[in-house]
Amino acid sequence: MIIFGTRGVKSTIKSGNFNCPQCETSRPYRHRKVTRFFTLYFIPLIPLGSAGEYVECGHCKGTFIPRVLEMGNSRNEEFMAIYEKAIRHTMVLIMLADGEIDEREMEIVQKIINKFGHNDITREQLDIYVHKVQRSSEDITTYLKKVGPSLNEHGKEILIKCALSVAAADGHIDDSEIDLITQMAKTMEMSNTHLEGIFNQMIEVKE
Ligand SMILES: [Zn+2]
Numbered sequence: 001m002i003i004f005g006t007r008g009v010k011s012t013i014k015s016g017n018f019n020c021p022q023c024e025t026s027r028p029y030r031h032r033k034v035t036r037f038f039t040l041y042f043i044p045l046i047p048l049g050s051a052g053e054y055v056e057c058g059h060c061k062g063t064f065i066p067r068v069l070e071m072g073n074s075r076n077e078e079f080m081a082i083y084e085k086a087i088r089h090t091m092v093l094i095m096l097a098d099g100e101i102d103e104r105e106m107e108i109v110q111k112i113i114n115k116f117g118h119n120d121i122t123r124e125q126l127d128i129y130v131h132k133v134q135r136s137s138e139d140i141t142t143y144l145k146k147v148g149p150s151l152n153e154h155g156k157e158i159l160i161k162c163a164l165s166v167a168a169a170d171g172h173i174d175d176s177e178i179d180l181i182t183q184m185a186k187t188m189e190m191s192n193t194h195l196e197g198i199f200n201q202m203i204e205v206k207e
Contacts, residue, residue, distance in 0.1 A: 002041075008034040008051045008149050008189060009044050014206050018069050020057040021079045022118050031066060034149040046086060052149035061154040062118075077119075083155030084117045086147050087162050092133045093140045094166055094180070101130065108169045112162050140180075141187050148188040151172035156188045168202075 014031040034051040035046030054063040062081035071079065091109045095101055106126065114120045121129070153161070163184060167177035185195040 004038070006036055006048065007039050007042075007044060009037050010034050013053070016058075018055065019071070020062065021064060021068065021076075022060045022061065022062040022081050023057060027060075029069070030056050030058065031069070032063075032152075044072055046112055052108050054150045054152075056152055061152060063150060063152050063155055065150075080119060081155070082147065082150045083158050084119065086144075086151065086155065086159055086164075087116055088113055088121065088129060089133065089143060089147075090140065090159055090184075091162060091166060092130050093138075093143060094163060095141070096134060097129070097180075106130075108166060112160065112165050115165075116158055118163050144187040151188065153190075153194070156190050157187070157194070157198055159188070160185055160190070160195065161202065164198070164202050 010032050012030045013033050017026050018029045019025070019088050020027040020029070031053065032055075036048040036051040038046040038048055040173060053066055055066055055068050056063050060081075060090065063083065064079055064081060068079045090106060095105050098131070106123075110123060110126050112183045113126070148156070152168060160181060161183050167173045182195065185192075
């Protein structure tokens with residue numbers, strides 16, 4: 001049997017110091033590029049093109065869009081850490097997945113966004129955001145495929161932790177929720193070992 005597939009491979013294009021929007025001070029960075037490769041027996045063989053790039057802070061591990069390097073003062077929503085944007089978007093998509101939103105769900109999602117994110121979201125901002133996402137009709141797999149290459153392991157981990165927190169909010173995590181979270185991790189090309197590690201860590205925290 002021949003095993004083939006594709007995988008994103010990361011490389012560093014440039015490094016130096018930048019004004020990190022999350023640390024709000026000068027920090028070392030790495031400008032990372034993700035190239036999609038055709039793999040044979042899990043070995044990357046043929047480059048298929050760029051899957052994305054991002055700037056990673058050496059201190060807080062946040063990843064940002066590359067244009068953050070051109071900005072002297074980057075206190076702007078556009079330069080919010082990519083994982084933070086991804087948390088907002090993914091949480092809303094999970095909430096919308098069953099077709100309805102109730103008040104309790106909105107409260108939980110707002111709490112989780114503000115717990116894991118660096119910038120607080122108000123209830124009004126969340127309402128506006130939910131309406132925006134509702135109009136876009138993009139599903140969670142499509143979204144994560146797009147954003148995955150702009151996240152480092154730290155960002156992916158936070159995203160999975162948020163999804164687990166939403167799933168656990170009603171007191172139990174059921175099989176369909178486990179399936180969704182496993183699918184999310186797979187789409188972002190996380191290893192099973194990494195995912196299991198996060199599950200175990202979350203269970204320990206709860207006990
Ligand atoms: Zn930072």
